Amino acid sequence: MKFASDNNGPVHPKIMEAIVRANEGHVPAYGNDALTAAAKDKVREVFEAPEASVFFLPTGTAANSLILGSLTKPWETIFCANFAHIHVDECHAPEAFTNGAKLTPVGKRIDKFNSEELESAISAFSPENMQQSAHGPVSVTQVTERGTLYTLEEIRAIAQVCRNARVPLHMDGARFANAAAALGCTAAEMSWKVGVDAVSFGATKNGAMAVEAAVIFDPVLAVEFRRRQQRAALVFSKSRYLAAQMEAYLTDGLWLELAGEANRLAALLEDGIEGIDGVKFAFKREANMMFVWMPRFVHRALMEAGAYYYIEAGELEGDDPHEPLLGRFVCDWSVEEAGIARFAEVAQAARP
Numbered sequence: 001m002k003f004a005s006d007n008n009g010p011v012h013p014k015i016m017e018a019i020v021r022a023n024e025g026h027v028p029a030y031g032n033d034a035l036t037a038a039a040k041d042k043v044r045e046v047f048e049a050p051e052a053s054v055f056f057l058p059t060g061t062a063a064n065s066l067i068l069g070s071l072t073k074p075w076e077t078i079f080c081a082n083f084a085h086i087h088v089d090e091c092h093a094p095e096a097f098t099n100g101a102k103l104t105p106v107g108k109r110i111d112k113f114n115s116e117e118l119e120s121a122i123s124a125f126s127p128e129n130m131q132q133s134a135h136g137p138v139s140v141t142q143v144t145e146r147g148t149l150y151t152l153e154e155i156r157a158i159a160q161v162c163r164n165a166r167v168p169l170h171m172d173g174a175r176f177a178n179a180a181a182a183l184g185c186t187a188a189e190m191s192w193k194v195g196v197d198a199v200s201f202g203a204t205k206n207g208a209m210a211v212e213a214a215v216i217f218d219p220v221l222a223v224e225f226r227r228r229q230q231r232a233a234l235v236f237s238k239s240r241y242l243a244a245q246m247e248a249y250l251t252d253g254l255w256l257e258l259a260g261e262a263n264r265l266a267a268l269l270e271d272g273i274e275g276i277d278g279v280k281f282a283f284k285r286e287a288n289m290m291f292v293w294m295p296r297f298v299h300r301a302l303m304e305a306g307a308y309y310y311i312e313a314g315e316l317e318g319d320d321p322h323e324p325l326l327g328r329f330v331c332d333w334s335v336e337e338a339g340i341a342r343f344a345e346v347a348q349a350a351r352p
């Protein structure tokens with residue numbers, strides 16, 4: 001009953017084996033080895049983008065911050081969703097790596113925004129007004145921080161607004177694979193083909209140990225990335241170990257297989273608890289993460305039975321057994337079906 005995070009899961013054996021295979025002898029450091037070149041080519045192949053610049057990084061925050069750092073001037077503002085990870089969960093790393101750019105949350109919903117909302121947010125910044133920020137890049141997260149998805153049409157419409165405003169579009173794809181698997185589309189279809197200029201392409205949450213790729217489709221936009229990466233102390237000398245992970249992740253569609261499995265397990269979990277009295281999904285489950293209101297007594301029964309997940313809103317301690325508390329449930333490929341069945345059983349049997 002482990003649903004706290006896809007970060008909590010193990011490394012997939014095929015990826016671990018690839019790291020061990022890479023652990024042989026001396027090879028050139030700092031990304032000058034054959035495995036790094038091959039893994040970068042593989043990313044380009046998967047994204048059908050032979051010209052793309054690819055950089056391997058150990059964390060998603062690094063990928064987001066360095067991409068945004070490369071795309072943003074210090075006096076610009078980056079547009080993102082209200083609950084964007086870059087806005088609320090990176091302790092100002094994007095602001096630091098852009099040398100002080102600002103972030104402007106967009107839209108009424110907390111998880112995502114639409115093209116009209118973006119247009120109106122951008123139009124609030126006049127290029128003539130030197131006292132304001134200048135409008136800068138736009139960032140969308142796919143899967144969103146609340147487990148929902150942007151459709152390809154929604155991304156295309158957002159990209160059109162970006163093009164009209166002459167600003168680049170970044171995608172935080174910490175769960176890119178889960179989104180592609182859920183939408184049944186290719187990496188290219190969910191990125192440059194709908195107007196995305198740069199992707200933080202996650203692998204860690206979906207079976208890798210620690211590797212994300214910054215994928216920048218226009219080499220001109222990537223010109224400054226490498227120096228920023230160096231300045232940020234984020235150039236891995238033993239690059240082969242990052243590359244080995246990415247190479248294995250993308251071989252024979254492992255990335256989509258693992259994400260599809262995580263999504264399937266999340267759907268099973270959803271089926272198991274849907275319809276229980278007092279259980280209400282805060283957002284539609286669309287991939288491998290869900291946010292669910294459940295009465296306190298249900299949470300207590302689950303926690304007592306050993307379930308492990310985060311409560312996002314409300315306290316487990318409290319007098320009213322019926323008070324709804326918001327739980328966050330995430331599945332990775334390794335979650336056990338037996339744990340899902342047990343979770344549903346305990347939730348269904350819980351009494352105040």
Ligand SMILES: Cc1ncc(COP(=O)(O)O)c(C=O)c1O
Nearest residue numbers: 059060061062085141145172174
């Ligand atoms: C949507 C999203 N973006 C970025 C990140 C950052 O990843 P990391 O913790 O590897 O820096 C996370 C991690 O939870 C995330 O959920």
